[in-house]
Amino acid sequence: MMNPLLRRKPSVVLVSAEAFPFAGTRASAAGMQALPESLARLGFDVCLVTPKYRRPAIEALPLTPVLRRFLVPVGKDxxxxxxxRAETAISPLPPVDFSAVPDxxxxxxxxxxxxxxxxxxRERxxxxxxxxxxxxxxxxTFFCxxxxxxxxxARIRIDILHCHDWxxxxxxxxLRTAYDGQRPFxxxxxxxxxxxxxxxxxxxxxxxxxxxxAWDLFTPERLAAGGRFNFLAAGLLYADGLCAGDEAAAEAVRTGAAGAELAAVLARRGTWDGRGGGREKAAGSGTEARSKVRAEFAVPASGRDVAEVYRRALISRKGDSHVR
Structure with missing residues (x-):
């Protein structure tokens, strides 16, 4: 079934350091278990990018080199x-009899x-x-x-880059700094x-x-959350769309239970132009800003809810011809 929210079949790249069944035991690994299948059923072209850990589930795969060697900037190095690439199609769920599944x-x-x-x-x-x-x-930093x-x-077509956890x-x-404006982004x-x-x-x-x-990005208004460099805070500020794995995670960030710096970053998005690291705009009332934050930091209950997050994220980008 083609996703009704988008005009053409969109491409989604899921990025996670943990993904069932390959590696990981934290919430992000469990959260990744059903998402690819749900998105595929909605008509998305889905792929996953994850590290090649020393894990039996990865070592047992028939892997084909895509890029044998490329250089990644890390600091001055x-x-x-x-x-x-995995040569065979991989399902993160037990086999499903799709003959009984419509579309x-x-x-x-x-x-x-x-x-x-x-x-x-490494061992862990x-x-x-x-x-x-x-x-x-x-x-x-290297992985990102x-x-x-x-x-x-690799010139992979990408509509959505969906990242998971810090x-x-x-x-x-x-995407908004070193690769801003570059193809294919x-x-x-x-x-x-x-x-x-x-x-x-x-x-x-x-x-x-x-x-x-550039160090001029490392300011309290941008990337110096509490004077430190916090990966999750950077993602909260610069991502086009946000969601939480469950309501407990959402509330922990919104209320400051997970740290005052994260709550401050999330609230600050209400006074920005919706493009994460972009231009500031008039803040409006505190109630309006809080409502915007709550609306965009939602807890998707289904693949269709995730698709709606994608639609809103794409709308925040200018000139997206495949967005209604």
Missing amino acids: KVPASAF PPARRFRAYFIDNVKYFD IFGSEKAPYLDNDERF RAVVEFLRR PSALIPLF RKTASVLTVHDPAFQGDFPPESFALTGL
């Missing part, structure tokens, strides 16, 4: 990366894996909760930049889903240097 999807979804042995060939994904890897800021570089070089939350920032809208706001990617200010971006 150029770090090598590789990208692989079954024409295809499932593809999975791409970003590889760098130094960053991803993030380290332990009490002792996270000390270079997680570098690892996931590598995803954008891979998509640019490890991919710098992608909206990069000129009309790409970014969406960020917050599954677990307890994990934010909160690092000291010097970690911002890993992005390679």
Whole structure:
């Protein structure tokens, strides 16, 4: 069934550091379990990009190299990366008998894996909760930049880049800064889903240097949340569309239970032009700003609700010919 919200079959790239069944046990991995299938049934062309961890579920896949070697800017360095594609269609759910399903999807979804042995060939994904890897800021700055570089070089058509939680939350920032106006991202809208706001990617200010971006972006009004570099706060500010994995996650961000800095960033979107890191506009009343924040930081209950988030994100981009 073609998505009725959009005029042509839209392309969605899901980006997550954790995705069932490949790797991960946190909320984002569970949240990714049903989403590709739901979007495919609505007529979206869906693919996933995730790290190539040392995990049996990934190592067992027949992988085909897409880009054997490309360089990713990380701070002042150029770090090598590789990208692989799963040769067979992958379903994150148990097999479904689509003969009994009206309008079954024409295809499932593809999975791409970003590889760098130094960053991803490890026993754990993030380290332990009490002792996270000390270079997680570098690892996931690399991952975010590598995803954008891979998509640019592979010339994959992208309408929506849907990022999940802090490890991919710098992608909206990069799209609006280092890659602003570049093909194939000129009309790409970014969406960020917050599954677990307890994990934010909160690092000291010097970690911002890993992005390679100008330091004039690192201000309290933009990227210096509480004087630190917070990946999730950057995504909340720069993404074209926002949603939460559940109401508890949404309320934790809205009310400040997950940190006053996140609530302040979310509220500040109500005084911006809806393009995340863009121009400020008249704030209007506090009630109007809070209503806008609540409306755009919704909790989708179905694939159609996610499609509505996509539609609104695309509308926030100028000149999108496939948006009604």
